[in-house]
Amino acid sequence: MKYSVHNLKGEKVKDIELSEGIFGLKENDALLHQVYVSQYSNQRQVLAHTKDRAERAGSGKKPWRQKGTGRARVGSVRTPVWRKGGIVFGPTKDRNFKRDVPKKMGQRALAVALSGKVKDKELILVDSLVMADAKTKAMDEAMKNLKISGKVLIGFSEKEGDVKRASRNLPKAMNIDSKNLNVFDVLNHKFLVLSEEGVKFLEDKYKSAKKQ
Numbered sequence: 338m339k340y341s342v343h344n345l346k347g348e349k350v351k352d353i354e355l356s357e358g359i360f361g362l363k364e365n366d367a368l369l370h371q372v373y374v375s376q377y378s379n380q381r382q383v384l385a386h387t388k389d390r391a392e393r394a395g396s397g398k399k400p401w402r403q404k405g406t407g408r409a410r411v412g413s414v415r416t417p418v419w420r421k422g423g424i425v426f427g428p429t430k431d432r433n434f435k436r437d438v439p440k441k442m443g444q445r446a447l448a449v450a451l452s453g454k455v456k457d458k459e460l461i462l463v464d465s466l467v468m469a470d471a472k473t474k475a476m477d478e479a480m481k482n483l484k485i486s487g488k489v490l491i492g493f494s495e496k497e498g499d500v501k502r503a504s505r506n507l508p509k510a511m512n513i514d515s516k517n518l519n520v521f522d523v524l525n526h527k528f529l530v531l532s533e534e535g536v537k538f539l540e541d542k543y544k545s546a547k548k549q
Contacts, residue, residue, distance in 0.1 A: 340455065342462045342533060347482030350464050353533065355455065356540045362452040365445075369520060372446035375436040376521040383434070387427030390415040443520070444543065450523045451539075461485060461530045466497040476503040480510070483530070490526035492518055494534040515539060 338361050339352045355361070395414040403410050417425045438446075454460040461483055468475055480489065492515040493501050501512045513522060515535035523529060531539075 338455075340460070340462055342464055343483060344464050345466075345468070345479040345482060347484065353462070353536070355536070356543070359448045359540060359543050360452050360455045360460075362445075362449050364453065365449045368442070368446050369449055369524065372438055372443055372520045373524055375438045376519060378434045378436050380521075381434045383430050383432050385428040386430040387424035389425070389427075389429075390417060390423030393421065393423045395421070446520045447518060447523070448543065450520050451518075451529075454523065454529050459528050461528055462536065463530065463532050465534070466491070466493060466500050466530075466532045468500050468503060471500045471503040473503055473506045476500075476510075477507060480507065485528050485530070487527040488525070489528040489530060490522055491530045492532075492535045494532060494538055496534060497532060516542070 338355045338357055340355050340360070341349050342351050342353055343349050390413070393415040397413055397415070400411055400414060401408065411419070414422070416422045451460070463483070468479075488509045488511075489507075490511050490513060491501075491504055492513055494515050498514070504510045504512055511522065511526060515531065515538050518539070
């Protein structure tokens, strides 16, 4: 599969061959949904927490004797039926929303997501993301040259790590290392920018994964 490669000035420089096994897969919405929800759940933080009767402040002494007072029997001021008592069925910090996804399923889902970007022409390939003057203004100009409008995910290879700070302050851009690409971030951004170095890394990574 041939795909166009541009430079940061927006000029087409050549065509490269993309692996069909990574960038040419068929749609699989069910797989994407399952992996996306799992990754979203794994990022969820448990904030809401209510105290049960063991966590509430107050004496454990019986307020009054069991019989003979004419009042209802009660064992503690921390009982849930009293004001400032413990909460019975409230949310707690012990909840766990994490979901496990098999490694091969996650890899397949990412390949399907990348294939979708290729099909929709939302994958932007550049010859290199290395810039002599790695500043926000220069990266913003590069995004305009590539005609990118909307949320964009920029994947950097290890050799291009020094340039990440140039796009850190762009309002609709997110930086990520190519080795950390995932379904959640790819689907949450309209465009994906990769360099030839990043594509080569992904293809080598998936080749080694298939051999295992």
